[in-house]
Amino acid sequence: MAKPDHGWDHYRTLLAVLETGSLSAAARKLGITQPTAGRHIEALEEDAGQQLFTRSQRGLEPTETARSLKGYAETMASAADAIKRATSEESGTVSGSVRVSASEVIAIEVLPPIIAPLLKTHEKLKVELSVSDQIEDLLHRQADIALRMVEPAQDALVTKFIGRIPIACFAHRDFIAEYGMPESFDDLAKMRCIGFDHQLAYVRDVLKAFPSLAIPDFSFRSDSNLAQLAAIRAGCGIGFCQVPLGRSNPDLVEVLKGKIPFSLPVWIAMHEDLRHAPRCRATFDTLAEGMSAYIRRSAA
Known part of the structure; x- marks a missing residue:
């Protein structure tokens, strides 16, 4: 006997359980009842011939089979959303x-x-x-x-290069008024600076391109560029910022102007x-x- 062809609703429930760790939370997220969510998972388990989740103190733990289905379910979710749009x-x-x-x-x-x-x-x-x-x-x-x-590397895309956004160091004018304007990277290393928490891929690329550039010991660390920008605006120290954003804020002062060799395509x-x-x-x-x-x- 042929196995039933379960539709998107079943796999949407699977994704929700994987994300939330429980049938009740998944049901709330999807706006369905908990028994309906349970039936969807049971149907998928019957189709797979094995359990997709096991119960633990932390909730429903996915099996390896459930984890292997996640990518396919996410593809279905993207397709469903694209069709809707x-x-x-x-x-x-x-x-x-x-x-x-x-x-x-x-x-x-x-x-x-x-x-x-x-x-x-x-x-x-x-x-x-x-x-x-x-x-x-x-x-x-x-x-x-x-x-x-x-640069997008995939085929079948319409692409357009817009330009490069220059990056510079900025600080709040009150910070500069209190601590002075650094004239060199050596001066910068002695001041409170804002920067990354981990060396992400783009940071490693920058360091590789400019090996002589000294990275200061950051007083404020975050891998969120938005958090770094907020810290600059709050006067936490000197940090990197997209030039158009920095220059649009009258409270920010550009530091080491013309000496930062960074830009973002x-x-x-x-x-x-x-x-x-x-x-x-x-x-x-x-x-x-x-x-x-x-x-x-x-x-x-």
Whole structure:
């Protein structure tokens, strides 16, 4: 007898249980009853011929089989969301939902003023902003459009290089007034500095490109660029900041101007199948234009 072909609802429940660790929490997350969630898991276990979860003091612990199914279920989730966005568009109009992926600083500090006029012009358009420093997969439709700090290497993408965002050191003017303006990296090493907690990939690339650059002993550490920016604004010390953001704040002072050899490349990309979708084309063009204008502010 052929095994039943379980639909997306069952695997959506599987994902929710994997994320929450219990049937009751998964049911609340999905807006279904706990018995329904239980039936979904039981059906998948019957199909697999083995348990997917075991009970422990911490809740439901996934088996290796359940963990192996997670990637497939996430792909199904991305496809389901992409289908929902595609069908939300009215034919020939800029309408429906478009999902944009961007790093936290760009998403929170830069994109809202760029997106606001777009939504005002196209009142039926909805923007889903995914705030993450992880590169979401455009081929599997985890996002429709992505702003990236590395060149997209995947095929089947429409890409555009926007430019490079210069990076510089900034500090609050009150901090400079109290501790003085450093004139060299040696001076900087003696002052309170803000920086990363762990050497992430881009940090290692910078150190490799500039081996003579001395990294100070940071007084404030965070791998969140947004937290670092907040610390600079609060006067915790001197830290790295995107030049357009730093110069737009009258309370911040640029330190060691012209001596920081850093910049971030910016690319915008979307799946080539979406290039003719009005909602995606309008959003892609607006983001490209807005980010170009943002970078031009560096020269102001």
